[in-house]
Amino acid sequence: VNMWINGVEAREISGDDRGLCYGDGLFETMRLRNGVIAHLARHLARLRAGCERLALQRVDLAQITGEITAAAATRADGVLKLIVTRGSGPRGYRPSGAENPTRIVTWQPARTADAAIAVAGVRARHCTTPANENTALAGVKHLNRLDSVLARSEWTDPEIAEGLMSDSRGCIIGGTMSNVFAVRHQTLLTPLLDRCGVSGIMRGLVIESARAAGIATEERNLAREDLAAADELFFTNAVLGIWPVCALESRDYPIGPTTRTLQRLLGAQA
């Protein structure tokens, strides 16, 4: 079995679930390694913050923790995805407040190539699909992800692992499924996510680890030119860890000392 709905093995949800009708919900994608869910506390903290942003009031984090832990106990390794929606309700955008949240946990195997990628790096491109801009939703890992779907549909070349999305002002936001970091003049730079994007678990961990190690770290607006002028680039994602970028469009990048230091600091976590 690979799917559990509201704590029991199941495959289907109600056709009037607000997660389907409006994308009215949140998700977390977690790495399961040797029976342990990596960074579970951080995933739950982000879920709690997302519930506050969307006013999902009846989400029971203890119940959810039990449900994902039970799913994890059936496997040693892989990827666990949790979706929490506001639940079913009558037609209309306004929630009644009486909806019962729907929880969906799915398991998938991890991809075997990831360890090699962490060493060798990936090729990346720029996407033309803009990132959704909305200060009320920025940073939240919600179910409204059509911008990432369209951006990820822009290329089929299997040699390109990730695409960078920008906002309407030309500010880099992140990869279609990851956050992005640049290193320039020994400073670690990553986009501000106050208007767009998802505040990634690995992004937060990298920022904290870098600062703890004395690496100057800034969240700020970055343009394509800032990435072109960078010494190092990497993507982060809770499942994939740190993905060094060896090429972005026509420019090659070395996999530099800051990237390798952060990979070493995070060790098996990333």
Added chain:
Amino acid sequence: VNMWINGVEAREISGDDRGLCYGDGLFETMRLRNGVIAHLARHLARLRAGCERLALQRVDLAQITGEITAAAATRADGVLKLIVTRGSGPRGYRPSGAENPTRIVTWQPARTADAAIAVAGVRARHCTTPANENTALAGVKHLNRLDSVLARSEWTDPEIAEGLMSDSRGCIIGGTMSNVFAVRHQTLLTPLLDRCGVSGIMRGLVIESARAAGIATEERNLAREDLAAADELFFTNAVLGIWPVCALESRDYPIGPTTRTLQRLLGAQA
């Protein structure tokens, strides 16, 4: 029975449907009156345009027409909602292209108050939740509707029927579930939807009817001040028709001659 999935009576969809996971799909909400689906050809044309925007390649409009017509044949009046998603697939934003689209048709009764509202008008307010901005998605009636959910959650007063949403630049986009029109100096004005918003069926019909009747009509950026200075305001929606605005925030509006002319021109259609 009130729900049909892929043409058969059913209540549930797969938990890995991309409509749920990413909001990767479209919807149409249609008025059924005396056994006839109002503006069916326009709904289907918008659906086709939305499929092109989202690259939903395997949607069969003839099949969908058959499914909604069959659902309509079980009732005389009410509201039919169609959701079309890209279908189920493995985890990951990129569609494989091999997904089979999921079709969900639901029926609900129409609200009895609507005819009275068309005469008496509604009270409205401004929302603080901004409208999603994305040129790649603007105008499309897709399933990423969290901005409308949050905006519609801002008030509970049953005397307020609709809230106006604006973009980050302060441009009015529309109501949470409707488009908006203003009349000033005998000119009909409605927001440009090149960055945000949904291109409504009734909006299109009102623009065409107004122009055919010799009423000057412009799509352009409108600020709150433009609405405050307007002579008349109304909302449009394929199910509700034309809703005159009798008050927006602290200002009262007359239900003026242009609104009444358009209601008369559209007759039972609006």
